[in-house]
Amino acid sequence: MEPNKKEPVDAIKLVKSLIDVIQASFATAWKAVLLLGGAVLIAYCYFESIVPEGLSLGDAFFLASAAFSFTCIALIGIGFGAFAALWALKLVVVANNFRLKRRGEPPAASLHRAVDNGATVFMSLIATIAFISTLFFLRDQSSDARMHATLLFFAAAGLIGGILLLIVPTTAQRPSIRLTVSFLAMTLFGLLVATRPALLNLAMVNLGVRSAPGHVVVFSDAEHTELAAIATASGVKAQFCKLPTTDKWGTRDARAVWHGVGGSSYVRLFDETNGSRDVLVRANRADVEVIRGERTGFDCPPKVAAASAGKAS
Template identity: 65%
Template sequence: MQTNNKVPVDVFKTLTDAIESYLALAWKVVIALGGLVLVAYCYFESIMPEGLSLGDAFFLASASFSFACIALIGVGCGAFAALWLLKLIVVVRNHRLAGRGLPPASRLHRFVDSGSMMLMSFFVALPFAYLLIFVRDQTPDGRMQATLMFFATVGAFASIIFLIVPAQAQRRDVRFTVSICAMAVFGALVATRPALLNLAMVNLGVRSAPGQMLLFSSAEHDELAAIADASGVKVSFCKLPGTAMWGTRAVRAVWYGVGNSSYVRLFDEANASRDVLVRVDRTAMEVLRGDKIDFKCISAPSPTGRASDARPS
């Protein structure tokens, strides 16, 4: 009796220890991935965060989680949109083999090989193709087409690797498959340069979204206006009535709310490919976020001596 009572206890303790070890490992992996995402974002934006605390570990975890969610959802949509085309390729190939008297070489995985799945895949591919062909980026750092191209490329490649199976069962080399997938993802990242990092940071509130109003103190506005004039970058500010604050939509916050300092990019309104990265005081800037909000600004003479143009929404 004692032995029978001890066995379940030992099994429960072993299971608990295993869960604890897996959770500890998962947390370390998430922190490591979050750190890599953070380093990559800072590298591409040429910024150096300051004053990061131990509490920012939650931010690192959120960064990796947000990045992974966006990537998985986007690649999943790209893979699903490519199903009908893969089915067509497999059918045509098997038909040509049958004409030579040979057996079918491959087929789609039975989980996705159905008429309803192919029909839904075709209807998902239509808006995907429309966005890729006809929609143009409205903001200089949006890179919507590049991001969609990355989703479509990686999704189609993942479908080919994992959803097209040989007609006769074959053993797959896991290491080789993982290596090929890693090289394909890296190649797609280099070729398309998607805005995945930007999207992840916008979701976390670290980066301002296109169209959001940024407010600056009078002193910070004077400095930004002087830097814009010296750089030959045209940036319009407008004075908020009854305050000492200046607002603009021509400036993007690329690092805000984390650490002791913030960074913004001043985009040239005449040529969006030209921009200037400026470090600003965190307490002298605020990002206004909201939906269907009409910010009313009036034109006022700039303290630097140049009139700032009003940009009403």
């Protein structure tokens, strides 16, 4: 009867232990998300050359959202890059094993059994063709989109991740998970710096902090006057149009790179004739609005643009 008396106690201890593990996992995950969110925020501000002001404790939710959005986009893209590289990894493994076989040596490695089948490798080749076609025909809507750099980052990161995680040595001992993850993290950081993909921009657009190409940015009359003067002094030709029945001005030649978080907004004015030329301006948050959606019907008629040439540049 003793074993029967101990079973309920063991079950209770097991449940409590499981609850403790879940709580510890959530606590660790929350810290990791905040840490990643802070890193994303710092990286974005560094690349955009902005200094956020007036951040509050409530912005911790923004940090977590930024980390989640960035991580989701990166995982989907890198996963596609790794899948597209499967056929190349398979080719390298087969060629290397064939070379070793001719020398009388055993095979050195193989693909992970989860992806090592003919159908998966064939679909990987199809995905590569689709990727190359997209890379060839894709045209960036604006100079800050950098979709080519983003796709190249996905391809390079996916290839490196596939080499580290999908090629399984047959005899040599695999390196530790910590070492592999550390090397992969450093490699991804190096690729981010080298390619400067639009991942951060996409994440911030999803959060509503950044406006997307095609969105209309609206300014108050006082803010418009200041921005137009700055654009003229900087030699950037950005066209503003006054919204009917209001005292506000709108333009598609501007990008709100930081809006809705903190006490100030940052706006980047793009030259309408040369998108690679721009100027960054800090603005009062209350004087900046973003009309999201590309089919808003907003456009600057030629006569309005000509009439406002003295005010807008």
